[in-house]
Amino acid sequence: MKVAYFTPSSFRTVNAGALRNVGLARALVLAGHEITIICSDHTRDEMSSEWEAILKGSKISVVQGGFPREKGFHVFARLVRLLNGPSSDLRSRLSSISPDSLILYNAAPVPLLRLNHFARRHKLPFSLDITEWLNSADLPGGRFGPLAVLHELTMRALAWRRGRYLTISNTMAGKLGKRGFPPLVVPPIFDISPSDLVRRRDHRTHLVATGTDLRDHGKDVGGLSLIVAALAEVDPEGNRFHLDVVGAYSAQTEAYVCARLKARAFKLHGRLSWEKTLSAVHSADFSVVLRDPADRRSNLGFPSKVPESLLLGTPILGNLFSDLSEHLEDGINALVVSEPTKQALVSALLRLPVEIDREAVRKQALVRYTPRAWSATVSQFVMGEL
Numbered sequence: 001m002k003v004a005y006f007t008p009s010s011f012r013t014v015n016a017g018a019l020r021n022v023g024l025a026r027a028l029v030l031a032g033h034e035i036t037i038i039c040s041d042h043t044r045d046e047m048s049s050e051w052e053a054i055l056k057g058s059k060i061s062v063v064q065g066g067f068p069r070e071k072g073f074h075v076f077a078r079l080v081r082l083l084n085g086p087s088s089d090l091r092s093r094l095s096s097i098s099p100d101s102l103i104l105y106n107a108a109p110v111p112l113l114r115l116n117h118f119a120r121r122h123k124l125p126f127s128l129d130i131t132e133w134l135n136s137a138d139l140p141g142g143r144f145g146p147l148a149v150l151h152e153l154t155m156r157a158l159a160w161r162r163g164r165y166l167t168i169s170n171t172m173a174g175k176l177g178k179r180g181f182p183p184l185v186v187p188p189i190f191d192i193s194p195s196d197l198v199r200r201r202d203h204r205t206h207l208v209a210t211g212t213d214l215r216d217h218g219k220d221v222g223g224l225s226l227i228v229a230a231l232a233e234v235d236p237e238g239n240r241f242h243l244d245v246v247g248a249y250s251a252q253t254e255a256y257v258c259a260r261l262k263a264r265a266f267k268l269h270g271r272l273s274w275e276k277t278l279s280a281v282h283s284a285d286f287s288v289v290l291r292d293p294a295d296r297r298s299n300l301g302f303p304s305k306v307p308e309s310l311l312l313g314t315p316i317l318g319n320l321f322s323d324l325s326e327h328l329e330d331g332i333n334a335l336v337v338s339e340p341t342k343q344a345l346v347s348a349l350l351r352l353p354v355e356i357d358r359e360a361v362r363k364q365a366l367v368r369y370t371p372r373a374w375s376a377t378v379s380q381f382v383m384g385e386l
Helices: 016-030 050-055 074-084 090-097 109-122 146-161 170-176 221-234 251-260 274-283 296-300 305-311 342-349 358-366 371-382
Strands: 002-006 034-039 060-064 101-105 126-130 164-167 205-210 241-246 266-270 286-289 316-318 334-336
Touching: 002 016, 002 090, 016 034, 016 050, 016 060, 016 101, 016 126, 016 371, 050 060, 050 274, 090 109, 101 109, 109 126, 109 146, 164 170, 164 371, 170 296, 205 221, 205 274, 221 241, 221 251, 221 286, 221 342, 241 274, 251 266, 274 305, 286 305, 305 316, 305 358
Parallel strands: 002 034, 002 101, 034 060, 101 126, 126 164, 205 241, 205 286, 241 266, 286 316, 316 334
Antiparallel strands: none
C-alpha cells in the first residue's frame, strides 16, 4: 500500500518534527508499505546532508512540497507557509502518488481541509499525527494575534472532526479524544544505536542538556537555567560534575552560565550534527530534562530527547510531566526530581552518584520506542483496520 505523509516539518536541518515523521514512516515501511513524505520545504531549499545517512536503506521518499521562502514581504510569506503547510500543487502530487492512505502531521488548517476533502472523495483512510498544542503566546502576533486565534480554532473545532488521529501522549489524547474516533498514542520512536559511539571515562558525573530552543523563551532554556543554578550551589568548580550544553544559545544564556560556573565545570557546544549530538548524549551519565508541567505545550507533548537518551542507554535526570510518570522509574532508568525547582534539583544532585544499569535501560527502550515495536499497530491504524 502507498501512504502519503504530509508534514510542515523542514528537512533543511535534523529536528524533532522531521525525526517524528521518519520514525512513523519507518514503522510503516517495516509493515510493507511505500511511504512518501511531502515536507514544507520548497524545491529551492537544500536538504541537510545528514539526512542521507539517516535515511540510508530506509525506502522512504522525501519530496519538497512547500512554498518558497521569499526574502521580500517575509511576514506575509511566513503567514502563507504557516497556513498552507506542505500543500503546494496538492492535487497533482496526490495524483502522481495514488495513495491508499493519507497522514497529516499536526493540523495546519488549509492542508487539513484539503486532505480531508480528498480522502472523503476517494474514500481513503485519513489520519492526523498530532504532537503538540502550541502556546498562543509563542506564535507570531502573540496571545491575541490572528495566528493564535486560528491555531486554537483548528485544534479545538477542526482537528477532531477530520479522520482519525495519532497523538504523542495520553495527556494530548485526553485533551483531543473527547469526541470522534479513539486516538492511538505513539511516543517518539527512533532507529538509533550506540554501537559505534564511545563513552568517555571521567571520575566526575557528566550531565548533558540538549535543545534547539536554548534562547529567549524556548522550551529548554528554563531547564538549563535550573540545572546551572543547582550546579552553582552544589559544585561551581566542576570537581564532581560536568555539564555539556548542546544546542544554539543566546549571548544572554552564555553570560548566565559563565557567571555561575567555572570553565572546567561546563562546555557550551552550540549546535552539533545529529551524530555528534547522539555521541554527547551517549557519553553522559544523565540527560537533563526539566520542564514546567503547567506549560501546556510541554505537558501535552512528549520530549523526544527522553526516548533518544534511553535508546542510547543514558538515564534521565528530570521531573515528571506529560506521560513521563509512565515511562521513567527512579533508580531504574532515571533520577526523578520531585519538582522543577532549584532546591529539588540540588537534592537530586546530592544523591549522585547512583548506579544504573545502562544496558537494561537500552533493552527496555527497544521495546517501547522503535519503529519495529510499533510497526503492526501503526500500520493497522493508518490503513483504517484498527
